[in-house]
Amino acid sequence: EVLDVLGAAGDARFxxxxxxxxxxLAVALDGLPAHEHEAAAEQxxxxxxxxxxxxxxxxxxxxxxxxxxPLRLLHLIAGDRPTADRTVVLEAVLLxxxxxxxxxxxxxxxxxxxxxxxxxxxERQWAALRPLLGxxxxxxxxxLGWKFAGVRPANTPxxxxxxxxHLLSWMLPGGLLPGFLAEATxxxxxxxxxxxxxxxLHIAAGGSFWSEYSDFGARLGGExxxxxxxxxxxxxxxxxxxxxxFLAAWGAHTDRPALAATxxxxxxxxxxxxxxxxxxxxxxxxLGPRARQARLGAREQQGLIGLHRRYCAVRDxxxxxxxxxxxxx
Numbered sequence: 001e002v003l004d005v006l007g008a009a010g011d012a013r014f015x016x017x018x019x020x021x022x023x024x025l026a027v028a029l030d031g032l033p034a035h036e037h038e039a040a041a042e043q044x045x046x047x048x049x050x051x052x053x054x055x056x057x058x059x060x061x062x063x064x065x066x067x068x069x070p071l072r073l074l075h076l077i078a079g080d081r082p083t084a085d086r087t088v089v090l091e092a093v094l095l096x097x098x099x100x101x102x103x104x105x106x107x108x109x110x111x112x113x114x115x116x117x118x119x120x121x122x123e124r125q126w127a128a129l130r131p132l133l134g135x136x137x138x139x140x141x142x143x144l145g146w147k148f149a150g151v152r153p154a155n156t157p158x159x160x161x162x163x164x165x166h167l168l169s170w171m172l173p174g175g176l177l178p179g180f181l182a183e184a185t186x187x188x189x190x191x192x193x194x195x196x197x198x199x200x201l202h203i204a205a206g207g208s209f210w211s212e213y214s215d216f217g218a219r220l221g222g223e224x225x226x227x228x229x230x231x232x233x234x235x236x237x238x239x240x241x242x243x244x245x246f247l248a249a250w251g252a253h254t255d256r257p258a259l260a261a262t263x264x265x266x267x268x269x270x271x272x273x274x275x276x277x278x279x280x281x282x283x284x285x286x287l288g289p290r291a292r293q294a295r296l297g298a299r300e301q302q303g304l305i306g307l308h309r310r311y312c313a314v315r316d317x318x319x320x321x322x323x324x325x326x327x328x329x
Contacts, residue, residue, distance in 0.1 A: 002286060003294065005321050007268075009303030014245055014267055018260075021048070021249035029253075039072060041250060042176045046071040048242040049167070049176075053160050053234075057151050061098070061144035065161070068137070068144075069097045071168075071176070077129065079172050086172070087208075090165035092125035097133075099143050100158045101126060102216050111217040118209045119216050153214035154227050162210045163229035166203045180247060184262045190269035197243065197266065201235035204228050233274040240270055240298045270298035278308050285312075286322060 021044065028040045047066040054062035078089045095101050102111070102119045111119060130137070146157040153159075171179065183196050205211035205226040214220050220227055230238075244263045251259030275283070282304040283291045296304075311320035 001325050002322065003296075003300060005325070006286075006296070006300040006303035006307075009306045009321070010267075010299035010301070011264075011303075013302045013306035014248070014264070014299075017241065017245035018248040018252070018263075021246045022252055025249060025253045038175070038177060043071050045176050045243070045246050046168075048246055049238060050164065052238045052242045053164055053230075055151075055155055055160075057147045057155075058157055058160065061146045061157070062160070064144045065094070065098050069094060073133070074168060075172055077132065078169075083169065087166060087169040088121065088125055089129065090169050090172075091162055092122045093129055093133075094161050094165050095122060095158060096126035096130065097137065098146070098157070098161050100146065100161060107216060109217045114209060115213065115217045118213075153218070153220050156214045156218075158215045159210055159213070159229070162208075163203055166208065166210075166229050167201070171200070177250070180243065181259070184247070184259055190262075190265040193262070194239070194266045194270045197239055198232065198235050201230060201238050201243070202228065202232055203230040236270070236273045236298070240267065240273060240302065244270075268297070268299050272296050272301055273298050275301075279304050282308050282312070 024044050025041060028044060029037050032040055043066075047063065050062040050066040051059050054060070074090060074093065077093060078086045081089060092101075096104070099105070101123055103123055148156065151157070179200055180197060183193060188196065205228050208229070210229055211226045212220055212224075219225065244267045247263040248260045251257060251261075251263065279301055283294075283296070286304065287294050294300075307320055307322065311317055317323060
């Protein structure tokens with residue numbers, strides 16, 4: 001009974017997110033010719049991915065960055081370049097547009113040779129590309145209000161923006177939407193489709209500068225320590241909280257109920273995400289000693305978050321659907 005309540009709450013949370021994306025699509029696509037609809041929809045998905053990469057501390061600056069450097073502009077600047085060049089150009093444009101290059105922040109720390117080389121290349125690219133941005137950056141590249149204090153090394157603003165550049169680098173040529181849509185039309189089981197879509201969002205450490213550094217002149221750990229730019233946990237958060245609700249909304253908006261149904265099926269089949277303070281607390285409160293035996297997926301986990309925000313956080317616990325369940329005698 002508890003799991004049924006959590007599942008229903010998870011479905012309600014998913015529906016709320018999809019409804020917000022539907023509203024965004026209705027506004028963005030109103031009056032646009034049909035051939036521009038997908039590009040406008042991809043801008044909304046891009047903004048959602050930016051929001052997810054901002055975590056809690058830097059969601060607002062990431063949202064401002066998505067508006068300052070729209071996806072259409074990034075595609076024009078970097079879309080047709082070879083992969084290696086595309087990544088460097090996107091890093092330079094996004095970090096420069098975000099005001100996070102060393103020269104823009106006037107960093108005083110001494111840079112080791114790897115940081116100096118990375119910074120030098122990005123500064124050169126930015127100097128060459130900045131005039132091409134013209135009126136887009138007419139207001140300059142003033143700070144977007146990035147927060148550094150209290151942010152874990154792997155989640156520092158410069159590294160998160162670099163992760164966005166690497167994600168877009170391989171998704172831009174084919175578009176943000178087509179890859180997800182093509183997979184959705186094939187006969188994949190929901191769990192298999194979830195794994196395939198997670199792979200699209202996961203950016204492994206590889207051999208990039210950012211696999212070892214949290215910022216220019218700041219290593220993630222000891223010599224040789226590496227970390228994914230977008231790990232499996234964050235990829236799962238992006239899929240569950242951004243991509244799947246967006247695909248459900250896009251399916252509804254374009255009269256493709258099969259796409260919306262596929263998005264909901266993948267959501268229901270998605271494995272449990274990494275716990276946060278809310279889910280850890282709620283699991284203990286709701287399931288107690290039976291928490292280890294309960295098979296919670298992402299759907300039920302989202303239900304825990306939804307119930308916490310709607311009832312627990314505002315001390316309206318007697319209205320919570322869990323409060324009406326009777327313990328077996």
